Amino acid sequence: MPAAKVALSTASVYPESTATAFEIAARLGYDGVEVMVWTDPVSQDVDALRRLADYHGIPVLAVHAPCLLITQRVWSTDPWVKLQRARLAAERLGAGTVVVHPPFRWQRGYARDFVRGIWRMADETDVRFAVENMFPWRYREREMLAYAPDWDPTNDDYRHFTLDLSHTATSRTETLDMVARMGSRLAHVHLADGSGSAKDEHLVPGRGTQPCARLLELLAVNGFDGHVVIEVNTRRAMSPAERETDLAEALAFTRLHLATSAQVGR
Secondary structure, X not given: OOOOEEEEEHHHHOOOOHHHHHHHHHHHOOOEEEEEOOOOHHHHOHHHHHXXXXXXXXXXXXXXXXXXXXXXXXXXXXXXXXXHHHHHHHHXXXXXXXXXXXXXOOOHHHXXXXXXXXXXXXXXXXXXXXXXXXXXXXXXXXXEOOEOOOOXXXXXXXXXXXEEHHHHHHHOOOHHHHHHHHHHHEEEEEEOEXXXXXXXXXXXXXXXXOOHHHHHHHHHHOOOOOEEEEOXXXXXXXXXXXXXXXXXXXXXXXXXXXXXXXXXXX
């Protein structure tokens, strides 16, 4: 079997709760979860998360630091404190990775020291700080560069990267070229699909234009031992059953392409 574990992002069940994500992940057979730290109080509470992991027998494999616009006041208004708390949460939960976005451009002090600061924090822990690729914001084909130093983290020097395929679609980036630039520093994957829309779509893998299957094949053949996290948008699901069907389909797609390619690569 391939070395990579397949996890469910708790964001994939929104607007349902973090607790619901653990329940679904366990029932469908995911290897673990990535906790998106956001406005749900349970996502911010390490003791509550540990109880959920123990109850469902489903480990926390990664912690997504609160980097979104709606989480600007979660854990702190100081972005470095947010990352410190994310690292402590990961350490206490046994998670190997903290996912972090590049700063917003208006976070000028944070952005100015971001690359050096991430290296300093990475040197203090065994937890990997994996910086995620983002995208330009678009309105009627006009672009606004919302992230600094850059929405494309491969233009800067980081120890580890997170690759998000919905974001490569939105940024209209050649995904496999970005994978090549990340090289051995690719530590974490957010698997979703996209059509190239200006919206960050997070479609179920296989429903857009991204090379999701090819990426999984490359990861398996190359012995990728990081985590592949299903991070899809199920907000339009008409029922819990429909949401669960989408998440089961995403898991089956991922396991199929990882396992088939792992066998071929032997």
